[in-house]
Amino acid sequence: MTLFLINEGTLFACLVSSYFYLALRNPAWPPAGVEKPSLPIPAVMTALLLSSSGVLVIAERGFAARRRLRYRVGVLLTIALGTAFLVLQGVEYADKLERLRPSQNSYASLFYTITGLHGVHVAFGLLFLLWALLREVRNTAHPPKSLAISNASWYWHFVDGVWLVIVTSLYLSPRWS
């Protein structure tokens, strides 16, 4: 799992590097006529993901302490927060797509590719958590330590960490220059 996450992390590093590579080679970034990404919705999305990671840590401790109810409620809450994140991303896209299509320029292509791929990772993380929950419910994951449970959690924390890099690179960095 560690290796898988290193591999995935490298993937996002390559994506973000491509973003900055093209940013440096264009006279204006975002290009003229394209507004900088607005912050309120991503701020809420960030809050959702960060709190979901916190809730998940509490759930994992519940699992280790054989408190099954705490684990189950915690995971379900994590899944709810993650789903809310995806809904908000949909809202953001619906608004943005009216003014900026992915094919318009390289900035738009990178923005939608990077955030979209992250969204796919969030969705996969949700399925992973659901699968781990199912294993706990069906008694095929045994406390205090289960690879199924901890791998799903690690994946979720990883996806959250990647989001912080994306927020910094795609939403905040255009405002610094």
Added chain:
Amino acid sequence: MLASDGGVSGLRPVSSAADDIGRGDPALSTRLTALWETPDTWVARIATVDHKTLGKRYVYTAFVFFVLGGIEALLIRLQLARPDNTLISPNAYNQLMTMHGVTMMFLFIQPVLSGFSFYLTPLMIGARELAFPRLNAFSYYAFLLAGVFMYASFAIGQAPNAGWFNYTPLADAVHDPGRNIDFYVLGLLFLGTSTTAGAFNSIVTILKLRAPGMSLSTMPLFLWSSLTVSFAVVFSMPAFTVALGFLELERQWHFAFFDAARGGSALLWQHLFWVFAHPWVYIVFLPATGMLSMVIPTFCRRPITGHTYVALSTVATGAIGFGVWVHHMFATGLPQLEMSFFGGASMLISIPSAVTIFAWLATMWYGRVVLATPMLFALAFIVQFVIGGVSGVMTAAIPFDWQATDTYFIVAHIHYVLLGGSVFGLFAGAYYWAPKAYGHMPNEAVSKLAFWLMFVGFNVGFFPMHMSGLLGMPRRVYTYAASSGLAGLNLISTVGAYLLAIGIAIGLWSLYRCRSHGPAAGANPWGAASLEWLTTSPPRPFNFAHVPLVDSRHPLWDGAYSVGPSLDGARLSPLTTAVDGEPVAPIALPEDNVWSVAIAVAMLVAFAALLARIDVLAAAGFVTTLLCLARWMWPASAHTPAAAEA
């Protein structure tokens, strides 16, 4: 034993105790066979996770692609045999030239070396399986299906045609509107999952399943190569995945990444591609050096000189390999400072390679060289790799590179390193380990004939390319004018290529034949030092009847091994610590299953649907993949602990 059996004089097992542990306990052998054996039915054969079966399939499949790529090369050489030839059209030539490169780089040399690694690693470390046997089955089927997927492009006459670097804008939808490049992109994305999964498997196996007592500093050098290239895959493959993903989004959904008119950059492809592809050159080269580091000590009858330095050089080459990619782009108008840095790094990387070569030479100097077939291939490797290495250092000098880039000089360079180096090293390994896998010795006379044909053919074929390149012959062009004066050199190259092909055909035949013919090999026909020679040839389904306990770099020479527990209650293999090889506990390994195959097939459907733009089917394929994955990861019973992880 050998002098009479295999006809190789001067080699004999050092100790008569160097035989399989556990012989003479038929009841134990029967119990273990029942646990590990693959039943003789079709479903069982597809579902098997035996690393030896899958490793051999890997090697056979890769050799089939080798033959296909070789036929493409022979057609290219036929076209270039005389000037202004019209045998092959420019369009067909582009497809042949591209698929030759793609096949040899992605479908042959890396998979075949992986196949050897998956076959040999558990045997070398005294384990019974790889760490993730089902993942290994997935790797194999994904490799097979990705190869079939890419070759299906010939059926509709639209094989990839933009060279194996696939540079944009040549490869974008405007300049290459057919399906050609989509086969390349989707096929290699698919293959990338196989390669990455295989790398995870190698790393965890080498770090976690070594026999008790085998520390990192005593493990065989071949494993240092496997470990290094597996980490290189983990760190380099994502760059290629990103590049391929970008290109497919641009081709099929009109995204803008490489299109300068919309703020993209064609150089972005080149950077991402070479960040991946330069490490890839080492990924397909270092395992061959690892094989040589096993072969040379055996045929010099002494331990390798500078074991630690060779291991460190291997790791250093893998690491520096990430800092040299720009040397493929010196002619693209990059800033001077950037180029100087990468020129320096490219010269630097020759140092660890030189350390390895000198270690081999010193081993031979102090040893007693036995010129068996594997050793002949090893010697040819050294000669040819030094030539390829020197022409590599030459092109690290930027002004020279400007002169030589995109000419046949570079074609000569890459073939000296990868064919004269990697493939000759591979043949050294194949002749070395074939007796282990098949239990019979290859015919020595036929093998040597194959070697000499290959050696002469290779050098006659590729050495003149240095000259035709310096005289200005550009690579990847389907013909040349009679007035260029290049006809003689090209004809010599073509003759050499056909000689090489005859040698390879005889070599492959002699290797295949020893599956059933030839003198019995016995456990250790070469009198070698490492653990794979401890068990029977061919190894039984469970590899070792008892867990070997080792305390030396050369356990079979020093007699520094002893018999551990037999672990015959379930599919068990010992788990040990990553650095020191201290025993932790036995771990249970999974049974045969069909879900790994199912995932590979579902992915094939998804990628084929993406190619045909049937988006619903593609989505269905990926959903099926996830469902199979969820089922696969579900434990078979409440008592099966999951495999270890890194």
